[in-house]
Amino acid sequence: MLSLRVLSDRVVAAGCIRPSVLLQGLQLSRPALSRWPVSLLMGLSGLLVEPLAWLQTLLFQRRLRQIQLPQDPVLVIGHWRSGTTFLHQLLASDPAWATARNSLTVAPQVALLLQPLLRPLMRAWMTTVRPIDAVPWSVNDPQEDEVGIVRLTMDTNMAGMAFPQDYPFHFRRSVLQSTGAYERHWLRFTRLTWLHDGVGRSRLLIKNSAHTARVAMVLRQFPKARFVLMCREREDSIRSLVQVKQALADLVGLQPAPEMRIQVEETVASHRQLLQAFEASRSLIPADQLLELDYNDLVETPLHTVKRIYDHFRLTGWEEAQGHIQERITQARHYRAAAVQLSVEAERRLQELLSP
Numbered sequence: 001m002l003s004l005r006v007l008s009d010r011v012v013a014a015g016c017i018r019p020s021v022l023l024q025g026l027q028l029s030r031p032a033l034s035r036w037p038v039s040l041l042m043g044l045s046g047l048l049v050e051p052l053a054w055l056q057t058l059l060f061q062r063r064l065r066q067i068q069l070p071q072d073p074v075l076v077i078g079h080w081r082s083g084t085t086f087l088h089q090l091l092a093s094d095p096a097w098a099t100a101r102n103s104l105t106v107a108p109q110v111a112l113l114l115q116p117l118l119r120p121l122m123r124a125w126m127t128t129v130r131p132i133d134a135v136p137w138s139v140n141d142p143q144e145d146e147v148g149i150v151r152l153t154m155d156t157n158m159a160g161m162a163f164p165q166d167y168p169f170h171f172r173r174s175v176l177q178s179t180g181a182y183e184r185h186w187l188r189f190t191r192l193t194w195l196h197d198g199v200g201r202s203r204l205l206i207k208n209s210a211h212t213a214r215v216a217m218v219l220r221q222f223p224k225a226r227f228v229l230m231c232r233e234r235e236d237s238i239r240s241l242v243q244v245k246q247a248l249a250d251l252v253g254l255q256p257a258p259e260m261r262i263q264v265e266e267t268v269a270s271h272r273q274l275l276q277a278f279e280a281s282r283s284l285i286p287a288d289q290l291l292e293l294d295y296n297d298l299v300e301t302p303l304h305t306v307k308r309i310y311d312h313f314r315l316t317g318w319e320e321a322q323g324h325i326q327e328r329i330t331q332a333r334h335y336r337a338a339a340v341q342l343s344v345e346a347e348r349r350l351q352e353l354l355s356p
Helices: 004-014 019-028 033-066 084-092 115-125 145-149 164-176 180-197 209-213 215-221 234-252 260-284 295-300 302-312 318-332 344-354
Strands: 074-077 203-207 226-231 290-294
Touching: 004 033, 004 115, 004 234, 019 033, 019 164, 033 180, 074 084, 074 209, 084 203, 084 226, 084 295, 084 302, 084 318, 145 180, 164 209, 164 234, 164 260, 180 203, 180 215, 209 215, 209 260, 215 260, 226 295, 234 260, 234 344, 260 344, 290 295, 290 302, 295 302, 302 318
Parallel strands: 074 203, 074 226, 226 290
Antiparallel strands: none
16 A cells, blocks of 8 residues: 555655646656556646646736746756765755745645645645655755646656656756757746745745756756856766666656666666766856856865855855855755665676776
C-alpha cells in the first residue's frame, strides 16, 4: 500500500500537472503499465484543480500582463548537484529576494487563487525532508523553477525525470534546444513568481540548472540578468546526479529507471553537453554580470562565499541580509549528506568514461 509520505512527496514533486501537459508527455514517450500509480496521481490531481486553473487565469490574467518584473534578476546556474540548491536556499533567506517556492511550484496554475489555503495545507501534510537526498525543506523553501514549469508544459528537463528511459531525447529537446513556447511559459511562470512572492521585495532570484544551456533565452528577456555559475568536480557532480535520477525515477517516473550503468553513460554525456552549451554562449554575458563560484568554497565558507555575490554585483542590504543567511547556514549544519555510492559496474563505467 502506498504510504502517505510517498504520496505527499509525489504530489509536491510531480502532482497537479495540467491535463493538456500530461497528454503532451504521453504523445512524446510511452509510460510503463507497472508505473500506473504515478500516472493515476498525476492525472487525477491535475484534473481536480483544472477548473480552478481556468478561474485563476480569468481573475489574474490582466495583473500578470501588467506586472513590471525587475530587469536584473540573479540566476543560479551550473550542473545539477553542484551546490545550486544550497546557494538558492541561502540567498532566498534574505527577505529582499522573491523566488519560486514550494507553495508555488506544486501547482502554479492555481497557486495565486489558493494561496491562503495552500500554504497551511502543505504545512500539514508535506514531509520535512526532500525525498531525493534528505535535505530539509518546507512549504516556504525556494524551489527550482523547472519544477513548477513542468506543470505548464512538458518542454522541460523534468520530462526526462518522468520518462527516465528516454532521458537523452528529452534533454536534447528541452534543454539543449529551447522553443518559443517554452520561453513564453517560462516568462509566464516568472510573472507568477513575482505576483506570488514579490510583495514587499525588491529583487528577483531564479535557480535553474537547465538555464545553464539557455543563456541566450534568458538574455533576450532580461538583458541585465546576472548569472552565478556553480562549479564542482565533474566526477562528484555526475555520481551524485546518477543517484538522484534513480531516486526520482522511483518517485515520479512513468517508466522504470534504466540500469545504473546506462544512467552513468547518459549523465556523463549530458554533463559535457550542458557545459559545452554554456561555453558557447559565455561571450553573450557581460563580464560584470557573471560570477563563478566553487562548490567547495560554498560548503566550507558559505557566508563569505555568498557575500562575494553581493560584492560582485554591488547588491545593497548585506548588513540586513547576513543575519538571515547565517541562520540558514546554522540550520544546514545539522544536515549530513548520505554517502553516494554506485554499483560496482556503474562506478567502473564512470571511471572509464572520465579517464584521460
